[in-house]
Amino acid sequence: MLNGKKSYNFSDKTHPRDGKLSMVIGIITVAVILFLAGWSIYYKGHSGRLIGLLGIIDMIVAFVGVVFAIAGLSKEDSLYLFPRIGLLLNGIVLLAFIALLLAGLFL
Helix, strand or coil, rough: EEEEEECCCCCCCEECCCHHHHHHHHHHHHHHHHHHHHHHCCCCCCCCCHHHHHHHHHHHHHHHHHHHHHHCCCCEECHHHHHHHHHHHHHHHHHHHHHHHHHHHHC
């Protein structure tokens, strides 16, 4: 309700399950990458192999989130808010990991 007015939806469109799942995965992957970055900063880059492994797993999970977002966006007669949010969050995480990997290769 905005400004005390009721909001009505005269459509039978629903949010696709894939889109909702993609958004949840995106929130989790963003939280994990922030945790891993904080952990690595705290230990000045000497955080160990486990943190690196968790980063790789997080990157794979973000890729799965992008796949779910694309699947949610491909459904007809659906609302696309959650798939778009999931694609944005998971895409940012994937781009951050790609930037980290390239920086590690060339620096």
